[in-house]
Amino acid sequence: MTEPTTCDRILDAAEALFAEQGFHPASLRQITQAAGVNLAAVHYHFGSKQALLLAVFRRRLDALNRSRLQRLEEALGKAEGAQLEDVLDAFVYPALALSRGSDADGHRFMQLLMRAFADRDEDLHAAISSEYAFVMRRFADAIAQTLPGREPDLLRRQLDFIVGALTYTMAESSLADTRSIASDLVRFAAAGLRGSGQRTASTDSAAQTGARSTLETSS
Amino acid sequence: MTEPTTCDRILDAAEALFAEQGFHPASLRQITQAAGVNLAAVHYHFGSKQALLLAVFRRRLDALNRSRLQRLEEALGKAEGAQLEDVLDAFVYPALALSRGSDADGHRFMQLLMRAFADRDEDLHAAISSEYAFVMRRFADAIAQTLPGREPDLLRRQLDFIVGALTYTMAESSLADTRSIASDLVRFAAAGLRGSGQRTASTDSAAQTGARSTLETSS
DNA sequence: CTAAGATTAAAACATGCGTTTAAATCGAAC
DNA sequence: GTTCGATTTAAACGCATGTTTTAATCTTAG
Numbered sequence: 441m442t443e444p445t446t447c448d449r450i451l452d453a454a455e456a457l458f459a460e461q462g463f464h465p466a467s468l469r470q471i472t473q474a475a476g477v478n479l480a481a482v483h484y485h486f487g488s489k490q491a492l493l494l495a496v497f498r499r500r501l502d503a504l505n506r507s508r509l510q511r512l513e514e515a516l517g518k519a520e521g522a523q524l525e526d527v528l529d530a531f532v533y534p535a536l537a538l539s540r541g542s543d544a545d546g547h548r549f550m551q552l553l554m555r556a557f558a559d560r561d562e563d564l565h566a567a568i569s570s571e572y573a574f575v576m577r578r579f580a581d582a583i584a585q586t587l588p589g590r591e592p593d594l595l596r597r598q599l600d601f602i603v604g605a606l607t608y609t610m611a612e613s614s615l616a617d618t619r620s621i622a623s624d625l626v627r628f629a630a631a632g633l634r635g636s637g638q639r640t641a642s643t644d645s646a647a648q649t650g651a652r653s654t655l656e657t658s659s
Numbered sequence: 660m661t662e663p664t665t666c667d668r669i670l671d672a673a674e675a676l677f678a679e680q681g682f683h684p685a686s687l688r689q690i691t692q693a694a695g696v697n698l699a700a701v702h703y704h705f706g707s708k709q710a711l712l713l714a715v716f717r718r719r720l721d722a723l724n725r726s727r728l729q730r731l732e733e734a735l736g737k738a739e740g741a742q743l744e745d746v747l748d749a750f751v752y753p754a755l756a757l758s759r760g761s762d763a764d765g766h767r768f769m770q771l772l773m774r775a776f777a778d779r780d781e782d783l784h785a786a787i788s789s790e791y792a793f794v795m796r797r798f799a800d801a802i803a804q805t806l807p808g809r810e811p812d813l814l815r816r817q818l819d820f821i822v823g824a825l826t827y828t829m830a831e832s833s834l835a836d837t838r839s840i841a842s843d844l845v846r847f848a849a850a851g852l853r854g855s856g857q858r859t860a861s862t863d864s865a866a867q868t869g870a871r872s873t874l875e876t877s878s
Numbered sequence: 879c880t881a882a883g884a885t886t887a888a889a890a891c892a893t894g895c896g897t898t899t900a901a902a903t904c905g906a907a908c
Numbered sequence: 909g910t911t912c913g914a915t916t917t918a919a920a921c922g923c924a925t926g927t928t929t930t931a932a933t934c935t936t937a938g
Contacts, residue, residue, distance in 0.1 A: 446915085462778060464683035467895065478917055480898080485915095489896065551779070557827065558777040559681060560770070597840065600831065601824035601847055608776065608823025609816075624813065627855040628820055635850025636843070665885080686925065697887055699928085704885095708926065 447485050449475040455496045455545075459552040463493055463559070494567050497556065500549050501568065505575045507534035512582060524586040524633065528626045531579050532606055535622075547610070554611035587633060598636070602629045666704050668694040674715045674764075678771040682712055682778070713786050716775065719768050720790045726753035727794055731801060743805040743852065747845045750798050751825055754841075766829070766837065773830035806852060817855070821848045 444452070453475035457466040468489055472479045486492040511530035515522040535550065556564055576599065584595055605628075609621055663671070672694035676685040687708055691698045705711040730749035734741040754769065775783055795818065803814055824847070828840055 460779060462681075462683065464681065468897090469895080478915095479896095480918085481916070483897065551777070555777040558770070558774040558830065560679065594843065597828075597843055598847055600828050601844060604824040604827025604831075605820035606823070608827060609819050611777065612819065612823075621816065624816055624855070625820060628817055628851040631854025632847040632851030635854050636846040687927090688925080697885095698926095699888085700886070702927065 446475075446477050446481055449477055450482060450485065450492070451496055451499060454492050455500070455552065456548060458493060458496065459548040459555070462555060463489075490563065493564065496552070497564070497568060498571065501571045504534055505571065508575055509578065512578060516582060522582065522586065524583065524630050525626055527579065527582045527586065528602070528629050529622075531602075532622045532626055532629075535606060535610060550607065550610035554607050557607060583633070587637070590637060595633075598633055601632070605629070665694075665696050665700055668696055669701060669704065669711065670715055670718060673711050674719075674771065675767060677712060677715060678767040678774070681774060682708075682780075709782065712783065715771070716783070716787060717790065720787065723753055724790065724794045728797065731797060735801060741801065741805065743802065743849050744845055746798065746801045746805065747821070747848050748841075750821075751841045751845055751848075754825060754829060769826065769829040773826050776826060802852070806856070809856060817852055820851070824848070 450471065453471045454466075457471050457474060460466070468482050469479060471492075472482060482489065482492055486495055508530055511534060512527065515526035515530050518526070535546070556568060559565075580592075580595060580599060583599070584590055584592070587595070602625075605625060609625065669690065672690045673685075676690050676693060679685070687701050688698060690711075691701060701708065701711055705714055727749055730753060731746065734745035734749050737745070754765070775787060778784075799811075799814060799818060802818070803809055803811070806814070821844075824844060828844065829837065
């Protein structure tokens with residue numbers, strides 16, 4: 441039984457407290473006390489409170505996106521070809537299975553992710569974007585293949601709808617029913633994607649060029 | 660030309676700075692300086708920083724929900740009966756038209772609303788819930804009428820998907836294209852609702868009873 | 879004009895914050 | 909066993925915060 445390192449203890453405590461209280465309200469004194477380490481350890485190992493937050497995100501997003509991509513590859517490798525639902529499931533399901541030790545971890549991290557989207561913090565946004573961009577592009581491509589002829593701009597926007605629904609719902613909902621929520625969301629999203637191929641005539645399609653999106657790379 | 664009152668000046672400045680920076684980082688000194696009033700005026704008129712935040716939300720949500728309900732009544736009053744798209748539009752569109760003076764206000768408030776959902780602040784959640792509950796129930800009923808036979812639990816959850824997609828997208832997107840986003844979202848949501856009536860067989864429907872939802876009243 | 883209440887103003891208070899410093903302690907290599 | 913770098917510890921620094929207090933200034937009614 442190897443004791444967790446000081447770094448990991450800090451990351452665990454920080455993730456929990458950032459998720460519960462938010463970045464600014466959660467103090468380093470709380471975090472280090474919960475982790476059972478000295479206050480100065482944060483600056484020794486991470487450099488600053490902000491850098492600690494980035495480290496928390498990186499640890500989780502690495503795992504989340506690895507899991508998503510693996511599941512996507514499995515779906516794409518099937519003999520009969522990937523169904524839209526399979527692709528959506530590969531995106532949605534790993535968000536539930538984030539747990540690392542306790543089962544509550546995944547839910548907590550989703551709350552933290554929701555905070556990250558709400559925050560206008562530029563550094564954090566850039567870091568998350570760069571971790572996400574590649575994965576989002578892969579999924580956009582996979583979905584596009586099951587929906588031939590879909591305008592890329594529209595598809596990107598619709599993926600944002602799904603990300604919003606996923607993040608909001610996962611952060612809001614109680615822990616017990618995440619599995620059934622994911623299943624409902626996959627069905628809802630698949631129907632939404634299939635059933636809204638073209639824009640309505642009244643839509644001002646000239647205004648859509650300036651859209652920012654989770655899918656945009658930072659490069 | 661009547662000068663805006665001290666209260667209004669504080670509310671305007673607070674809304675802008677809370678949206679831009681978040682609740683905790685935005686200091687009362689910043690807010691009162693931007694409003695051109697004395698620091699102590701906040702405590703004199705509102706009592707505390709937290710109470711100021713609640714006042715900011717109340718002012719906007721009152722207007723937003725009034726506008727939504729009015730638009731819903733118009734849709735329901737039409738001779739040919741309300742289409743699903745009409746109901747969704749009544750819910751989505753007023754979120755864009757929140758502007759109060761500047762056009763940027765609505766967008767800013769959406770960011771603030773996103774923050775509110777991300778925050779676990781109990782008081783704020785309760786206040787928003789109580790303002791929202793009645794409106795959400797009205798819309799759930801209206802949508803249910805256009806989708807006969809839909810399970811109420813499932814519909815509630817699907818409405819959460821739409822709220823998540825709306826909030827996330829409105830907060831993330833640039834100002835120029837909110838109109839076309841709303842139109843795309845209405846189409847996406849209508850297709851999602853129509854196309855996912857029953858759950859899949861694999862769904863564990865016993866787990867869904869514990870669901871928390873924006874639709875739940877606090878009473 | 880004056881007195882009373884509502885509002886604004888300036889200053890101070892207490893507290894908690896992120897960060898830094900400097901010494902103590904540990905762990906392995908020679 | 910000693911030395912040297914890595915790590916941990918305790919204490920302090922400087923500062924910004926929300927809030928309170930006390931006095932000054934308006935507003936308004938008699």
